[in-house]
Amino acid sequence: MYKALLGCFLFVLTSATAFGQASYKAGSIPQLNVNVKVAENWKLNTKLEARQIFREKQREAPLNQQLKYERTDLSWVLTKKISADNTIGGGYLARLEDGQFTHRLIQQFSNVKELEVFIIAHRVVLDETFSDGSPPEFRLRYRFGGETPLSGQQIDPKEFYGKVNNEYLALWSDKEADLEIRASLALGYNATDDNKIELGLEYRVNGFSQVVRSHQLWLTIGWFLSI
Amino acid sequence: MISMEFYNRIIFGLIAWFFCTPCLGQQKYEREFSIKHKAVPAKAIDFVSSVFKKSKIHWYGEESLTGKSVEAKLKYSGKRYSIEFDESGEIQDVEILSSIGKMNSSGQAKLKDSLSKSFSRYKIVKTQLHWKGPEHILKESLLADIAVKGVLVRYEIILKGSRRKVERYYEVLSENDGTIVSIKEIVQRNTDNLIY
Numbered sequence: 001m002y003k004a005l006l007g008c009f010l011f012v013l014t015s016a017t018a019f020g021q022a023s024y025k026a027g028s029i030p031q032l033n034v035n036v037k038v039a040e041n042w043k044l045n046t047k048l049e050a051r052q053i054f055r056e057k058q059r060e061a062p063l064n065q066q067l068k069y070e071r072t073d074l075s076w077v078l079t080k081k082i083s084a085d086n087t088i089g090g091g092y093l094a095r096l097e098d099g100q101f102t103h104r105l106i107q108q109f110s111n112v113k114e115l116e117v118f119i120i121a122h123r124v125v126l127d128e129t130f131s132d133g134s135p136p137e138f139r140l141r142y143r144f145g146g147e148t149p150l151s152g153q154q155i156d157p158k159e160f161y162g163k164v165n166n167e168y169l170a171l172w173s174d175k176e177a178d179l180e181i182r183a184s185l186a187l188g189y190n191a192t193d194d195n196k197i198e199l200g201l202e203y204r205v206n207g208f209s210q211v212v213r214s215h216q217l218w219l220t221i222g223w224f225l226s227i
Numbered sequence: 228m229i230s231m232e233f234y235n236r237i238i239f240g241l242i243a244w245f246f247c248t249p250c251l252g253q254q255k256y257e258r259e260f261s262i263k264h265k266a267v268p269a270k271a272i273d274f275v276s277s278v279f280k281k282s283k284i285h286w287y288g289e290e291s292l293t294g295k296s297v298e299a300k301l302k303y304s305g306k307r308y309s310i311e312f313d314e315s316g317e318i319q320d321v322e323i324l325s326s327i328g329k330m331n332s333s334g335q336a337k338l339k340d341s342l343s344k345s346f347s348r349y350k351i352v353k354t355q356l357h358w359k360g361p362e363h364i365l366k367e368s369l370l371a372d373i374a375v376k377g378v379l380v381r382y383e384i385i386l387k388g389s390r391r392k393v394e395r396y397y398e399v400l401s402e403n404d405g406t407i408v409s410i411k412e413i414v415q416r417n418t419d420n421l422i423y
């Protein structure tokens with residue numbers, strides 16, 4: 001796992017220059033996730049996420065290497081466990097970017113299964129985004145993820161684990177469709193079952209409907225707390 | 228203007244809290260981890276190597292409030308074995324991945340009848356044969372690939388079952404004749420980090 005993370009990091013470093021004429025962004029996404037049990041089978045997830053850009057290159061524009069704050073998201077998703085493996089949920093996200101608010105409605109379904117040494121998860125999300133001066137955007141997302149302990153057969157307290165995610169997003173806006181693909185690899189530390197921290201790298205590519213694709217590289221830092 | 232010192236204090240406080248919370252949540256302490264061959268009691272190694280020739284063995288240590296134990300997991304002749312020892316290498320029990328179809332037919336009927344009364348709906352996801360007994364009898368049973376006289380045979384079943392319209396995972400321990408010994412709900416791991 002350590003070798004895989006190192007390999008991924010080196011790939012990220014070397015590939016940044018290989019994007020050529022494509023537009024790209026590289027930065028960090030720290031994220032705080034707080035989950036509160038509100039009733040039997042019901043949980044409320046509150047997520048605070050901010051993006052900072054370290055390096056940015058837009059098509060036919062000079063390279064910008066100045067540290068820049070981009071945006072902050074705050075979301076609430078209420079989920080209900082409908083069976084041993086499945087949950088459904090719905091929520092709302094508010095985004096503050098350039099002094100303007102964007103609103104998003106979220107509906108999601110997830111399936112999580114514990115196998116011998118892996119925990120695998122499928123997530124399907126439908127969301128609708130609204131902001132002043134822009135047409136509404138609709139997205140259908142599917143994410144496959146998994147995590148495995150780095151020692152033993154299960155992720156125990158005070159142990160490290162590895163986590164991977166691969167997500168596909170279909171986007172519709174103003175009668176145009178696009179696709180975004182995301183892949184991430186993270187190293188997690190399970191302080192307790194209710195307190196985890198993850199450090200990873202995420203790669204995103206979109207703009208498949210355009211001449212030049214857009215690439216994004218993010219250093220992700222996630223803190224997951226359950227109360 | 229907020230100073231850098233203020234930010235540093237907040238970050239230090241959050242880090243300290245993150246590393247301190249494990250100390251608050253230790254009412255149920257259980258940890259399982261891979262161990263190297265040299266850390267395994269010689270008696271346990273002798274037992275496993277005398278029964279399973281040329282088999283790749285994975286050794287695990289387990290710590291809980293009740294003590295420490297060592298477990299050997301291996302695949303041999305197409306079967307998956309899990310053998311538990313205490314800290315000194317004394318064998319505790321043998322688990323073999325199996326199916327409910329291996330139970331005698333009257334036992335199966337009795338067990339299915341009991342499960343239907345306990346759950347409105349259920350689906351068996353994993354079955355393990357449980358052997359417990361003196362070391363020499365367990366060894367004889369493993370070599371003969373059948374539980375000989377003197378071995379307490381039980382079935383450990385993991386199932387997804389519904390009670391009062393709520394579905395959960397349960398661990399059911401059953402005697403060889405289908406009599407249920409215990410039903411325990413399995414506490415599922417927190418997987419919020421895979422959902423959000």
